[in-house]
Amino acid sequence: MFPQAEPRRRAPAAARAPWAPGRVRAHHPDLSKLLGWKAMRAEADIPGDEWEKEKAWALRMGLTGADSIEDRSIPTFARGELPHYAGINTFLKAPYCEDVTEVGHYDATVLGIPFDGGTTYRPGTRFGPQGVRKISALYTPYNYEMAIDLREQMTLCDAGDVFTIPANLEKSFDQISRAVSHVASSGSFPIMIGGDHSIGYPCVKGIADVTSKKIGIVHFDRHADIQEKDLDERMHTTPWFHATNMPNVPAKNLVQVGIGGWQVPREAVKVARERETNIITMSDMERMGVDRTAEMALEMAWDGVDMVYMSFDIDSIDCGFVPGTGWPEPGGFLPREALALASKVAAEGLCGMELVEVSPPYDTSDITALMGTRVIVDVLGSMVAAGKMGAHKRHIDKPVSLPHGDWSEATHGRRWGRPSKG
Numbered sequence: 001m002f003p004q005a006e007p008r009r010r011a012p013a014a015a016r017a018p019w020a021p022g023r024v025r026a027h028h029p030d031l032s033k034l035l036g037w038k039a040m041r042a043e044a045d046i047p048g049d050e051w052e053k054e055k056a057w058a059l060r061m062g063l064t065g066a067d068s069i070e071d072r073s074i075p076t077f078a079r080g081e082l083p084h085y086a087g088i089n090t091f092l093k094a095p096y097c098e099d100v101t102e103v104g105h106y107d108a109t110v111l112g113i114p115f116d117g118g119t120t121y122r123p124g125t126r127f128g129p130q131g132v133r134k135i136s137a138l139y140t141p142y143n144y145e146m147a148i149d150l151r152e153q154m155t156l157c158d159a160g161d162v163f164t165i166p167a168n169l170e171k172s173f174d175q176i177s178r179a180v181s182h183v184a185s186s187g188s189f190p191i192m193i194g195g196d197h198s199i200g201y202p203c204v205k206g207i208a209d210v211t212s213k214k215i216g217i218v219h220f221d222r223h224a225d226i227q228e229k230d231l232d233e234r235m236h237t238t239p240w241f242h243a244t245n246m247p248n249v250p251a252k253n254l255v256q257v258g259i260g261g262w263q264v265p266r267e268a269v270k271v272a273r274e275r276e277t278n279i280i281t282m283s284d285m286e287r288m289g290v291d292r293t294a295e296m297a298l299e300m301a302w303d304g305v306d307m308v309y310m311s312f313d314i315d316s317i318d319c320g321f322v323p324g325t326g327w328p329e330p331g332g333f334l335p336r337e338a339l340a341l342a343s344k345v346a347a348e349g350l351c352g353m354e355l356v357e358v359s360p361p362y363d364t365s366d367i368t369a370l371m372g373t374r375v376i377v378d379v380l381g382s383m384v385a386a387g388k389m390g391a392h393k394r395h396i397d398k399p400v401s402l403p404h405g406d407w408s409e410a411t412h413g414r415r416w417g418r419p420s421k422g
């Protein structure tokens with residue numbers, strides 16, 4: 001027989017309070033089990049060479065600083081990352097690749113697609129690329145939790161914007177496909193910042209045109225975007241109808257995550273049913289959790305294809321977090337869910353990505369543009385951490401070579417400059 005336990009005496013409330021003097025906590029923490037502890041140590045193994053080079057470059061470009069400034073790495077003219085509020089903003093203050101024939105020198109290339117001719121409610125996404133670039137200056141290329149420093153572990157450039165034609169969808173699509181084909185042909189990882197979701201079709205086409213291989217798509221959205229036409233045109237509600245008409249973009253490898261609410265047109269549902277695309281609704285995600293949702297999406301998107309493309313519509317996130325968008329819908333992803341899903345999908349490798357539907361005129365304190373920036377940098381960080389950056393290159397087996405115009409300094413002078421000295 002067990003001895004009767006002493007009845008436990010409750011301590012007076014004052015003694016139990018966490019602030020009670022002399023109270024002993026006994027969690028016996030093993031810090032090495034915390035992700036933050038590991039990340040703190042992992043930082044020591046990330047090189048810092050590229051940062052040192054950038055600081056030296058800034059002094060060369062921006063001249064040495066005033067004598068009173070103690071930190072001798074500070075130039076007179078702001079160049080590169082610092083200060084975050086200053087400078088001419090490219091995405092993440094990456095080098096501006098003004099001569100686009102040089103994009104192949106970089107692991108990844110950002111290209112803005114300032115086009116909102118496909119919007120069916122609020123316009124404004126033509127300002128998306130500039131809005132995202134502006135707030136992206138807030139970030140450093142280092143992520144503590146991932147223990148990744150993009151500047152040290154990959155190369156990135158911003159090739160500026162595609163010249164879209166505001167009143168003409170089809171001409172704009174041609175321009176977009178051509179630009180994406182150019183970047184994809186170079187082997188650089190294309191990152192498209194929209195723009196409304198109509199650009200999904202020409203963006204995927206740009207990659208599909210330069211490969212004989214098959215492409216799957218993971219599409220984060222509240223909307224299915226797969227009807228043939230809307231308001232008599234190929235609007236932002238239609239990209240996947242046209243993308244999955246391409247022979248190397250099978251509809252069975254289109255995975256649409258986060259769909260739901262009161263803005264999914266019945267025409268789109270009919271097409272999704274006929275083509276047997278894969279829809280994982282927001283409620284499905286909530287039931288299965290982020291990890292299983294990502295696993296399932298990857299399984300379906302990668303089934304029998306060589307590459308996967310990511311289309312991230314910012315309106316997949318609950319509209320309370322992303323007011324600056326064209327078709328806001330409550331009940332979407334929480335930011336942490338969206339970021340985790342995007343990272344997990346990116347960790348298997350991607351052949352390109354687009355971020356669409358950021359509309360700065362409706363934004364508040366740049367939060368929607370910031371969320372879009374975060375999706376992109378998390379995808380890049382995840383690809384780098386998984387060693388997948390550049391993995392798609394070997395599948396680009398039909399590269400195009402676009403001619404540039406006939407121009408030379410000798411015959412045409414310079415851009416906005418004095419003529420060359422003779």
Ligand SMILES: [Mn+2]
Nearest residue numbers: 221223313315
């Ligand atoms: Mn949408």
